Amino acid sequence: xxxxxxxxxxxxxxxxxxxxxxxxxxxxxxxxxxxxxxxxxxxxxxxxxxxxxxxxxxxxxxxxxxxxxxxxxxxxxxxxxxxxxxxxxxxxxxxxxxxxxxxxxxxxxxxxxxxxxxxxxxxxxxxxxxxxxxxxxxxxxxxxxxxxxxxxxxxxxxxxxxxxxxxxxxxxxxxxxxxxxxxxxxxxxxxxxxxxxxxxxxxxxxxxxxxxxxxxxxxxxxxxxxxxxxxxxxxxxxxxxxxxxxxxxxxxxxxxxxxxxxxxxxxxxxxxxxxxxxxxxxxxxxxxxxxxxxxxxxxxxxxxxxxxxx
Amino acid sequence: xxxxxxxxxxxxxxxxxxxxxxxxxxxxxxxxxxxxxxxxxxxxxxxxxxxxxxxxxxxxxxxxxxxxxxxxxxxxxxxxxxxxxxxxxxxxxxxxxxxxxxxxxxxxxxxxxxxxxxxxxxxxxxxxxxxxxxxxxxxxxxxxxxxxxxxxxxxxxxxxxxxxxxxxxxxxxxxxxxxxxxxxxxxxxxxxxxxxxxxxxxxxxxxxxxxxxxxxxxxxxxxxxxxxxxxxxxxxxxxxxxxxxxxxxxxxxxxxxxxxxxxxxxxxxxxxxxxxxxxxxxxxxxxxxxx
Numbered sequence: 164x165x166x167x168x169x170x171x172x173x174x175x176x177x178x179x180x181x182x183x184x185x186x187x188x189x190x191x192x193x194x195x196x197x198x199x200x201x202x203x204x205x206x207x208x209x210x211x212x213x214x215x216x217x218x219x220x221x222x223x224x225x226x227x228x229x230x231x232x233x234x235x236x237x238x239x240x241x242x243x244x245x246x247x248x249x250x251x252x253x254x255x256x257x258x259x260x261x262x263x264x265x266x267x268x269x270x271x272x273x274x275x276x277x278x279x280x281x282x283x284x285x286x287x288x289x290x291x292x293x294x295x296x297x298x299x300x301x302x303x304x305x306x307x308x309x310x311x312x313x314x315x316x317x318x319x320x321x322x323x324x325x326x327x328x329x330x331x332x333x334x335x336x337x338x339x340x341x342x343x344x345x346x347x348x349x350x351x352x353x354x355x356x357x358x359x360x361x362x363x364x365x366x367x368x369x370x371x372x373x374x375x376x377x378x379x380x381x382x383x384x385x386x387x388x389x390x391x392x393x394x395x396x397x398x399x400x401x402x403x404x405x406x407x408x409x410x411x412x413x414x415x416x417x418x419x420x421x422x423x424x425x426x427x428x429x430x431x432x433x434x435x436x437x438x439x440x441x442x443x444x445x446x447x448x449x450x451x452x453x454x455x456x457x458x459x460x461x462x463x464x465x466x467x468x469x470x471x472x473x
Numbered sequence: 474x475x476x477x478x479x480x481x482x483x484x485x486x487x488x489x490x491x492x493x494x495x496x497x498x499x500x501x502x503x504x505x506x507x508x509x510x511x512x513x514x515x516x517x518x519x520x521x522x523x524x525x526x527x528x529x530x531x532x533x534x535x536x537x538x539x540x541x542x543x544x545x546x547x548x549x550x551x552x553x554x555x556x557x558x559x560x561x562x563x564x565x566x567x568x569x570x571x572x573x574x575x576x577x578x579x580x581x582x583x584x585x586x587x588x589x590x591x592x593x594x595x596x597x598x599x600x601x602x603x604x605x606x607x608x609x610x611x612x613x614x615x616x617x618x619x620x621x622x623x624x625x626x627x628x629x630x631x632x633x634x635x636x637x638x639x640x641x642x643x644x645x646x647x648x649x650x651x652x653x654x655x656x657x658x659x660x661x662x663x664x665x666x667x668x669x670x671x672x673x674x675x676x677x678x679x680x681x682x683x684x685x686x687x688x689x690x691x692x693x694x695x696x697x698x699x700x701x702x703x704x705x706x707x708x709x710x711x712x713x714x715x716x717x718x719x720x721x722x723x724x725x726x727x728x729x730x731x732x733x734x735x736x737x738x739x740x741x742x743x744x745x746x747x748x749x750x751x752x753x754x755x756x757x758x759x760x761x762x763x764x
Contacts, residue, residue: 194575196570196571200563200564201560276560280558283555286523287547291544294544472558
């Protein structure tokens with residue numbers, strides 16, 4: 164905001180507006196800080212997974228020079244196959260981490276504070292239920308995808324750096340390695356894929372879990388998965404169809420229209436991957452899903468008003 | 474100006490009536506003891522006042538509807554619901570940061586000054602603190618808020634005598650003034666007797682006694698009566714009678730002090746004894762009650 168240059172009349176008008184903005188954003192900011200203090204697994208779990216993988220990768224580097232020599236440097240695609248598999252594995256690991264962290268977070272988000280009675284402390288402060296729930300929605304929809312992507316990208320850079328050192332030490336070309344990896348593009352693709360396929364496409368599932376964590380007195384995990392399973396089972400039994408099951412599985416395991424899926428499956432962070440953001444953004448499935456998600460969140464906000472320790 | 478204004482406040486859980494039409498008028502600068510047996514509706518009453526539960530009937534707290542405007546109300550109201558509600562994972566400095574962040578009336582320096590008098594380490598997590606220290610921490614957080622109404626629901630439950638004494642001492646000396654109001658519920662009535670300005674008994678969702686402590690002192694008298702004078706004393710219509718130290722102890726409401734002095738030694742009753750008398754008469758008559 165450009166309050167200083169507005170002159171006296173402008174700053175008089177903008178002051179209450181600024182104050183109002185501060186009044187709404189400060190509690191939201193601190194509610195987010197609270198989520199990150201409380202749920203450190205959001206970054207520790209992906210870090211630990213990446214760390215373990217990195218360790219295994221470093222050990223495997225002993226064989227790297229031999230593998231490079233056996234691959235033909237002229238055939239870039241074959242070369243990439245040899246080189247890039249571990250990088251794809253890290254990317255896949257972080258996609259999985261993103262989903263698992265979000266699931267565990269959402270199932271506990273509005274349940275844990277009731278179980279440990281701290282909801283009475285949170286409610287004794289001038290923070291509205293809407294702000295609290297919004298902070299808990301921001302975690303799986305902004306924080307988790309960014310954190311997992313950042314950890315994945317950082318891990319890949321460390322892997323590439325250490326590989327370069329090993330290759331240099333064995334007198335092999337580093338340039339081909341970096342050229343075939345094209346890390347910046349892989350990073351962007353990872354961010355794109357995590358956001359589209361593992362964050363906003365399955366949004367209704369995450370928001371459903373948030374709603375369940377706000378509703379039940381016990382076992383939110385069971386309450387979150389059993390009713391949808393029961394519906395899918397009933398459909399199978401009565402109509403011998405599996406629309407519900409396919410729909411739910413498709414939501415969760417990413418049948419998002421993010422890539423043009425050709426005959427050959429190509430890994431989503433492969434630099435050759437062809438992305439179609441326009442198709443994604445214009446798919447009705449995405450927007451219907453987001454609308455349902457918003458509905459779940461609104462119900463959760465209303466419910467939290469009535470919630471007390473369990 | 475009035476802090477709490479309630480008319481015909483009702484709350485039911487299914488067929489159970491938790492609040493059965495309460496009228497309440499609380500002025501500022503009071504310390505009110507809300508005393509009642511388990512399940513009398515104390516916590517329910519406080520929850521409606523704090524906007525934690527919906528209610529029927531009219532209720533205004535600091536001119537706001539607590540159920541609809543809880544978040545705004547909490548700028549002027551704070552409460553300690555229970556000693557164990559601070560999140561166990563939280564570190565002391567995080568609690569200070571968070572309060573400073575979300576509460577416009579929180580004075581961090583004040584909270585730190587309170588904490589400096591304790592042995593609480595700023596880096597400790599709540600789960601590492603003893604029960605008494607958690608209560609001290611919560612009190613430090615709450616007393617650093619420039620609030621107009623403070624609600625304490627069993628704030629000293631499970632604490633040892635030293636902590637309980639300190640708790641009320643700091644509340645009176647460092648916090649309370651004529652612009653603030655405090656409502657406290659407790660079962661340990663003997664330790665709040667000299668703290669309160671007002672006394673309220675609640676039973677089965679109704680307020681059965683509501684008086685200031687001056688009225689309490691003026692209205693109620695307890696007389697230690699020797700066996701030979703018991704008959705004369707009973708003629709003065711005691712509201713309760715019990716035995717102790719070889720004498721009968723009779724409790725009177727609005728009795729003539731001179732007549733009482735003639736039958737025995739007169740003194741001010743404890744809140745606990747009055748509680749037993751009032752609740753005993755109200756509910757099933759207990760032993761020793763004569764009507």
